[in-house]
Amino acid sequence: xxxxxxxxxxxxxxxxxxGLSAFLSAERYSRIFVLMDEHTASACYPLLPTxxxxxxxxxxxxxxxxxxxxxxxxxxxxxxxxxxxxxNALLINLGGGVIGDMGGFCAATYKRGxxxxxxxxxxxxxxxxxxxxxxxxxxxxxxxSIGVFVNPRAVFVDTGFLxxxxxxxxxxxxxxxxxxxxxxxxxxxxxxxxxxxxxEVPEEDIVIAxxxxxxxxxxxxxxxRGLRKALNFGHTIGHAVExxxxxxxxxxxxxxxxxxxxxxxxxxxxxxxxLHADALEEVSRWLIDWYAPRxxxxxxxxxxxxxxxxxxxxxxxxxxxSLIGPPGTVHIDQYFSVEEIEESLRYFNAAIVPFQx
Amino acid sequence: xxxxxxxxxxxxxxxxxxGLSAFLSAERYSRIFVLMDEHTASACYPLLPTxxxxxxxxxxxxxxxxxxxxxxxxxxxxxxxxxxxxxNALLINLGGGVIGDMGGFCAATYKRGxxxxxxxxxxxxxxxxxxxxxxxxxxxxxxxSIGVFVNPRAVFVDTGFLxxxxxxxxxxxxxxxxxxxxxxxxxxxxxxxxxxxxxEVPEEDIVIAxxxxxxxxxxxxxxxRGLRKALNFGHTIGHAVExxxxxxxxxxxxxxxxxxxxxxxxxxxxxxxxLHADALEEVSRWLIDWYAPRxxxxxxxxxxxxxxxxxxxxxxxxxxxSLIGPPGTVHIDQYFSVEEIEESLRYFNAAIVPFQx
Numbered sequence: 001x002x003x004x005x006x007x008x009x010x011x012x013x014x015x016x017x018x019g020l021s022a023f024l025s026a027e028r029y030s031r032i033f034v035l036m037d038e039h040t041a042s043a044c045y046p047l048l049p050t051x052x053x054x055x056x057x058x059x060x061x062x063x064x065x066x067x068x069x070x071x072x073x074x075x076x077x078x079x080x081x082x083x084x085x086x087x088n089a090l091l092i093n094l095g096g097g098v099i100g101d102m103g104g105f106c107a108a109t110y111k112r113g114x115x116x117x118x119x120x121x122x123x124x125x126x127x128x129x130x131x132x133x134x135x136x137x138x139x140x141x142x143x144x145s146i147g148v149f150v151n152p153r154a155v156f157v158d159t160g161f162l163x164x165x166x167x168x169x170x171x172x173x174x175x176x177x178x179x180x181x182x183x184x185x186x187x188x189x190x191x192x193x194x195x196x197x198x199x200e201v202p203e204e205d206i207v208i209a210x211x212x213x214x215x216x217x218x219x220x221x222x223x224x225r226g227l228r229k230a231l232n233f234g235h236t237i238g239h240a241v242e243x244x245x246x247x248x249x250x251x252x253x254x255x256x257x258x259x260x261x262x263x264x265x266x267x268x269x270x271x272x273x274x275l276h277a278d279a280l281e282e283v284s285r286w287l288i289d290w291y292a293p294r295x296x297x298x299x300x301x302x303x304x305x306x307x308x309x310x311x312x313x314x315x316x317x318x319x320x321x322s323l324i325g326p327p328g329t330v331h332i333d334q335y336f337s338v339e340e341i342e343e344s345l346r347y348f349n350a351a352i353v354p355f356q357x
Numbered sequence: 358x359x360x361x362x363x364x365x366x367x368x369x370x371x372x373x374x375x376g377l378s379a380f381l382s383a384e385r386y387s388r389i390f391v392l393m394d395e396h397t398a399s400a401c402y403p404l405l406p407t408x409x410x411x412x413x414x415x416x417x418x419x420x421x422x423x424x425x426x427x428x429x430x431x432x433x434x435x436x437x438x439x440x441x442x443x444x445n446a447l448l449i450n451l452g453g454g455v456i457g458d459m460g461g462f463c464a465a466t467y468k469r470g471x472x473x474x475x476x477x478x479x480x481x482x483x484x485x486x487x488x489x490x491x492x493x494x495x496x497x498x499x500x501x502s503i504g505v506f507v508n509p510r511a512v513f514v515d516t517g518f519l520x521x522x523x524x525x526x527x528x529x530x531x532x533x534x535x536x537x538x539x540x541x542x543x544x545x546x547x548x549x550x551x552x553x554x555x556x557e558v559p560e561e562d563i564v565i566a567x568x569x570x571x572x573x574x575x576x577x578x579x580x581x582r583g584l585r586k587a588l589n590f591g592h593t594i595g596h597a598v599e600x601x602x603x604x605x606x607x608x609x610x611x612x613x614x615x616x617x618x619x620x621x622x623x624x625x626x627x628x629x630x631x632l633h634a635d636a637l638e639e640v641s642r643w644l645i646d647w648y649a650p651r652x653x654x655x656x657x658x659x660x661x662x663x664x665x666x667x668x669x670x671x672x673x674x675x676x677x678x679s680l681i682g683p684p685g686t687v688h689i690d691q692y693f694s695v696e697e698i699e700e701s702l703r704y705f706n707a708a709i710v711p712f713q714x
Binding site for chain 1: 427430431434435438441465466467468469470491492493496497499501502503504505506580581666667
């Protein structure tokens with residue numbers, strides 16, 4: 001069992017069954033609750049330690065980003081109250097980013113805060129959501145607009161859970177690994193490029209390397225005042241793409257939307273002179289090859305702009321971007337006009353044409 | 358202008374108009390929002406500095422504890438989102454405990470936290486809610502069951518606002534001043550006893566003395582793990598009395614319910630041998646004389662018990678009390694059986710008989 005140390009807690013990498021057992025034997029909780037959705041209830045819950053399964057109170061919610069809202073929080077808080085959970089209770093969040101973000105938020109606000117641990121079951125949540133203490137829910141169509149910064153007591157990263165995912169979900173999760181490499185680790189980017197697909201369960205070492213990048217960034221800027229914005233690469237446009245797709249007939253997974261965002265924002269990086277034309281082409285080509293994204297509807301460009309303007313990271317009117325230079329380097333706090341942003345969306349639509357069937 | 362220094366912020370005691378002006382001139386906020394209800398909008402908002410009134414976006418909610426809920430939070434978050442509030446926005450909470458607790462909670466969770474300042478306009482919120490960072494709302498009938506600990510950037514205590522209150526509200530606010538004296542300041546208790554009514558606006562010195570007691574307790578125990586529970590004297594039974602009265606035709610103000618709680622819990626203090634019979638009689642007599650409370654319905658005793666069991670401070674099944682010894686002293690983490698607690702409610706009913714008209 002490898003451990004990644006953060007200032008307030010540890011990430012245990014290895015079998016969650018073993019890690020959770022060791023963790024719980026050193027703690028004294030009055031009650032244990034496990035938050036899960038229908039998928040993790042059937043595929044992941046049985047992999048938890050026997051003593052958890054025997055003692056815990058399950059709290060089940062419906063899966064999906066559309067349920068990451070204040071109504072589901074009320075179900076979770078209601079379940080804790082109905083079971084008389086006191087301040088010494090523990091909530092285990094068993095699932096992907098939605099479960100971790102929303103379960104963490106509910107724990108951090110229940111009776112002004114009870115302990116929680118994250119057991120991320122998707123690749124995305126293992127390399128991304130498990131570090132940094134960002135918790136929250138979507139509100140009025142704005143992603144993560146209500147939330148807090150609170151760290152879990154521990155995180156258990158077990159790549160064994162990734163076998164329970166669809167190939168599409170594993171590929172989606174890889175988007176954050178790619179992002180981490182592009183903003184901070186040229187060598188990892190070179191290694192990832194060797195892959196001709198992203199659907200297999202990745203090696204534990206790739207996951208740990210990606211975790212360490214995020215850890216290094218977050219530790220220098222826990223409340224996202226500066227450097228941490230680097231992690232936002234691909235996310236300003238990616239979040240807008242994800243939000244709009246969520247309303248349509250073919251929702252995108254988070255990583256699929258972020259892949260689109262990374263292509264558009266690589267173009268913006270090129271426009272600012274941070275990224276060479278060859279590097280732009282290389283990054284775009286790999287992302288299009290791996291993710292085979294659909295074109296963006298030009299008629300919806302104003303809707304994308306509205307969603308971007310509502311992004312939390314904005315200040316004083318402008319739309320804030322984090323861009324890349326040569327792989328492994330990053331430039332935060334970059335601003336563009338509406339025309340330039342729309343140009344990047346058109347660049348994306350043109351770039352994917354040769355790949356469309 | 359006197360200032361009470363806390364580790365993270367200051368309480369400015371004096372004219373809020375002057376204090377807020379000085380505070381804002383040293384800060385740079387992108388936007389200013391003022392949360393208020395219909396009462397503070399008409400009676401208190403005009404007393405804010407001209408520059409605030411000219412620039413701020415008002416956010417109005419309905420007054421009353423019954424609206425301290427997740428639905429009203431959604432109105433507040435919605436108003437911030439509708440006005441495009443970014444992370445550099447400031448929320449000024451202008452009102453009593455409900456506005457301060459709920460507005461603070463909404464600010465602390467909006468985009469994972471924006472700055473807020475408290476401008477408490479009731480005596481209760483000036484001496485109690487303005488220190489300690491406890492924020493939250495009621496949920497499923499349980500008071501303050503959802504919330505966080507986050508400190509404001511500043512608090513402005515202006516006793517001038519107290520002239521806008523009814524005599525009943527001023528008397529209610531005095532209950533927390535009495536509680537602070539009973540648990541920590543025998544001299545202040547002696548001074549308060551000299552008063553034959555509690556309906557006038559108190560001297561600034563009494564407010565400051567009370568603030569300093571709360572400050573001393575909170576600084577030693579910011580997250581309510583131990584000593585801070587001292588402040589809970591009168592509140593275990595008082596909260597249950599308040600919650601049940603809220604559903605009936607004659608709701609009690611918070612301080613009125615806490616006065617009832619302090620009488621019952623003084624009896625429990627006597628039962629444990631902490632409080633002498635003479636001191637019990639003295640405390641009860643003064644509280645009954647000042648507050649003229651109504652009897653508790655014996656048929657509802659099981660409902661009081663249910664509400665007490667749901668109190669946040671409980672752990673591992675028991676119902677947790679903070680009791681007093683001789684005025685100025687306190688005993689935390691005391692537990693009683695249902696029978697003993699009900700005996701204290703019957704003591705209260707018997708004690709008020711000679712005072713009933």
